[in-house]
Amino acid sequence: MSNGSVPPPDSLFHERLMALRKTYLLAFRNSMLFGKCAGTLTELPLLHRATLSLEKKDLDEEYNPDVEINRLEKSISDAFDFLMKKEIETPVTRKLSRPAYRSRAGQILPNWLNRFKDDEFREFSRNLLKFTHKKKIFKQQLDELTDSMHELEHQFTLLSTTDLPHNEWAKLADKRNAVAEKRRGIEVEIAALTYAQNNITKRCDYDKIKTQFYSLYFEIYGRRYVDNERLETYDQVIGHMETSTQEHSTHLLKIFGDPGQGKSTLLQQLAYDYATNQLSGNNDHTPFFFKAKHIARLRVSKLETDHGLQELENEAYFDDFKTSELVDVLYDSNPDLKKYIGREELSQLIELEGKDANAHPRCLLIDALDECSSLKDREYVRDFIVNEVEDYHSNLIVTCRTTHRESLVTDLVNQHSCLLKYSQEELRFDMPKKLSDAWGINREMLTISTNLLFEKYQNVLSHPLFVGWFCFLLRNNKVPITEQVSVEIKQENSVLNELHILFLREVIETGIDISIKEKYPNASERFDRKKIFDFFCLIAANYFTMNSQNLEIILTRIKRLHKLELDSHEQEFVSSNMGLLFVNDERTLEFTHETLPEVALGIILEDQRYAEKYLPSSVETSGLMHRRELINSSAWSECIVLTRALERGKMNGKSIKENIIDLLPSLPGPFIEKTISMLTSNQGPIVSLQANGLEIILEHETVQPSSDEITLYEIGQKYIEAIENNQRFPLEFPNRFRNNTETNHPLDVLYMQTKIFDLSDLVVVDDSLKMMQQLSLSSAERLLELWTDEGDSQNPLLLLWYLGHTRHGNFDRNFETELIERITWDGQRNVQATTLGEKAVRLTWGLEYALSVHAENQMPTSPGGLEAAITEMEASEHEPFLHHLMAPIQSNQDLNLAYLCQQHGEELGAMLVEDANLLSETIADLMIVNRPVRNDAQMNEQFTRKRLAHLLSYRPIQDAIVQYFATCIWEHCKLAKHVGTAKSVPISSQLKEFWSLFGEQVEYEHGELAPHPIHIIYSNSASTPKILLALLDLLLPYVGTDPKRMAIHTKQSNLIDFIKKFDFPQTNRSVTKKKFKNVFEYKSEQFRKD
DSSP states (O other), X not given: OOOOOOOOOOHHHHHHHHHHHHHHHXXXXXXXXXXXXXXXXXXXXGSOOOOOOBOOOOTTSOOOHHHHHHHHHHHHHHHHHHHHHSTTTSOTTSGGGSHHHHHHHHHHHHHHHHHHTOHHXXXXXXXXXXXXXXXXXXXXXXXXXXXXXXXXXXXXXXXXXXXXXXXXXXXXXXXXXXXXXXXXXXXXXXXXXXXXXXXXXXHOOHHHHHXXXXXXXXXXXXXXXXXXXXXXXXXXXXXXXXXXXTTSOXXXXXXXXXXXXXXXXXXXXXXHHHHHHHHHHTOOOOEEEEEHHHHHHTTEEEEEETTEEEEEEOOSOGGGSOHHHHHHHHHHHXXXXXXXXXXXHHHHHHHHHHHOTTOOOXXXXXXXXXXXXXHHHHHHHHHHHHHHHHTTSEEEEEEEEGXXXXXXXXXXXXXXXXXXXXXXXXXXXXXXXXXXXXXXXXHHHHHHHHHHHHHHHTTXXXXXXXXXXXXXXXXXXXXXXXXXXXXXXXXXXXXXXXXXXXXXXXXXXXXXXXHHHHHOTTTGGGSOHHHHHHHHHHHHHHHHHSOOOBHHHHHHHHHHHHOOOOOHHHHHHHHSOOSSEEEOTTOBEEESSTHHHHHHHHHXXXXXXTGGGTSOOOHHHHTOSSGGGGXXXXXXXXXXXXXXXXXXXXXXXXXHHHHHHHHGGGSOHHHHHHHHHHHOOOXXXXXXXXXXXXXXXXXXXXSOOOHHHHHHHHHHHHHHHHHHTTOOOOEETTTTEEEOOSSOOHHHHHHHHOSOOOGGGTEEOSOHHHHHTTOOGGGHHHHHHHHHHTTOTTOHHHHHHHHHHHTTTOOOHHHHHHXXXXXXXXXXXXXXXXXXXXXXXXXXXXXXXXXXXXXXXXXXXXXXXXHHHHHHHHHSTTHHHHHHHHGXXXXXXXXOHHHHHHHTHHHHXXXXXXXXXXXXXXHHHHTOOSOOEETTEEOOHHHHHHHHHHHTTSHHHHHHHHHHHHHHHHHHHHHTTTXXXXXXXXXXXXXXXXXHXXXXXXXXXXXXXXXXXXXXXXTTTTTSOHXXXXXXXXXXXXXXXXXXXXXXOSOHHHHHHHHHTOOOOGGGTTSOHHHHHHHHTTTGGGSOOO
């Protein structure tokens, strides 16, 4: 804003300013009168108001005296700068204009600033402030103890006339004596601190400088320095902002709350009240309402120069902004304002306000700091807030989501925080009553119905937004009502049932319809509601499974998976805060309530058009080595399960309980018991293990069983059905099983009933090793086949299972021989590449070896020649060694990437060939260190690239490269979850090299979040090589998971000692103890128990 010279206080200037201010206040108040609640135009002042309390400042929290010292130093420095710059503008009446006084002040301030540069002065000042702070803490404690003492004395007075037993008198007296003793101890501490303070004061004049500066402050600025007035309640802070003058300090009030708590509505109510009080009290304080993201726009101004438009960086001050740009931001933040006051009048008001030397502090109301588009914008707005408060220009009230609380951390002394939250009483009684008044409908019609139904819906009516929707749906007879619910799931402080799911689904459908009509009143018919509903649910599904909140990335993913796309109008609607989800300028989305995306995901998981992309249907298609533990845990909740059961019920007519039981086999193992607990609290056995098979347990066969027993019986039926059909269904062991056999181990009985090998597909146990060591040797062949098929035959678990039998004298030499042969395959099975760097080295060795072999042949000149060369290489004696070199690339601790890639090998190999020219160049440049040498000449770069391009058609090379690429993407996905935290994990050179193969430079500053592979690959999907897109599509169902790594707790040294106890049969003397030691040295602690 342009600042002219300060005019004399003539009456015309003052009258004009007062007239404009009154016009503006009326316009501002009118613009804050109405807002939307549940899609309905509502008179906001009539809505219920939250009762807010300031968060108490804990004096015991860590105190940093340097903040206060630096603040005083800065204030003195600012005063000196002000003194030097404002000599000409200072009115003649000020003492400051006298040369003698100006000279004295000009000498005093630099002298004080020099004192702050003295290390000894700062150290003494630091200790002085620490002692002062400790005294403040002790005095607070002393006050509390004094209050307690008075209360105890009062109790003694009241009890003196009663016949209280002697022991009660003694307890009361002991309590009083203890309080008195504590008071005496604190008084001693205060006396000691006072003595120390006095000693420091003799050697340090910090307090003297501060006192004198406060006195000089008025002479410099024309107003008193008021240091942190004691405002202890929310009402006191608001009252101070409405009545403060230039002699008072200004304050910051921060209001935090979760989505849907009504922060914006509350700020509009405060703005309305503020304008009303100014109009009635003639207090001359001017309020301005901003959206934080629009303030961030003011960081850069466009300036017309002889060389065209130039960008100008603005200081973060209200008075530094151009008036025209400030008016634009005020109109954009509060569109209704332009209905009541024109641009010219608003501009004049801002100009005159800036020229009024006697203006009272204005009040800036800033909404939604969390909606700023970037960290840089949030920091700019925070600087703006701090500057306005520190320089006594403005009082500020700022709203922000609790998730972005750190964005409002400042060193301001005069700052206050409060959390916007509503009690059950307010949600149940006060809000519906006030909402009836605001909507102009009969109170009883809404309040009585809400009160009657509230307990049934209490779990979802947790904040004002949903209460508003509930009242809206109730008013329009759309609230699902039933006399009796079929399933009630107990949660921490409430219950969840099908009514809640039906209500939330209705909120989604009705919310979409109302939002469309509200945003596009003349074109609402162009929108396909069903399509928007599907997209909302798909966005929720990808929000969970991709671990990404970036809307553009999610929409790209939906387009790739389902060939679905929004047109420009639909995308604008979805992206512009449709009321159910919010999208800020960073394209980051956040749902109004966590249950909305859970219901949406449940709908998708039961929609045959989409479900297979979000829930792996079997172990075979998922490519998991360690089974269901890796499935994204966020894809399970009571709400999701209940939604899925309801959706199934629409199709098959079964009850909710029946459908939940049908879901059990498809759920991740850790969540099956949680799902069973939704139906019954009975932790008893379900299945009886008999010598000849399995039976369902039913405790009361002759009398009427309880509902819990019937539920367990039905689950047992499902378990036996699944096991006999070779479907996984792990139940908790031993709680859910009863072993009625005399000799057989429970798992042996289960193995007789099914072809399933994996223990984790049959039972859930805490210690799988202990259980497996008790198995009979009848299961040995099947277990060996399992680990061999999984490509992990040297797993110590299998070895320890067999050694557990030999310890008891149970030998099976045929099995032993086969086991050792597999473990020591070509003598190198125990050498595995466990780190990404080791994998990169082994891949490089393999490529260089293949190049050397390939270099023996002439370069083929035709496709037939290429095929012949590859065929010759496949038939050569070199292939086994090539396989050996690159075999370690296949090992992976989390996913069986080798299996996953082989399942899609043909498709992925074709994509490698398609990108062969690009990849052969970058691989040759970045990975090949030692090119082949023939006839004392090294193969040049051009031939190296051509031969690599041919080798990319060779399946073993394709497999190794694809698996390495998959591992890099997977490792980067895990890394991206930890970078930018306090640990600040750097990205490895191998990953940088990997992305360089595709022309991507992945760099980020220290402390920033590493770019996630999702964003790297999808953000340029049109130009990204197909191999990367395909691999990410395969890996995305597991990206964002955090697998629970189960370690073998026995230390390596104990394992070696354990092995030394065995006397191996003579036929296997060649298998030395050293060889077993080598097996266990392969990081055995990383292997999973199951």
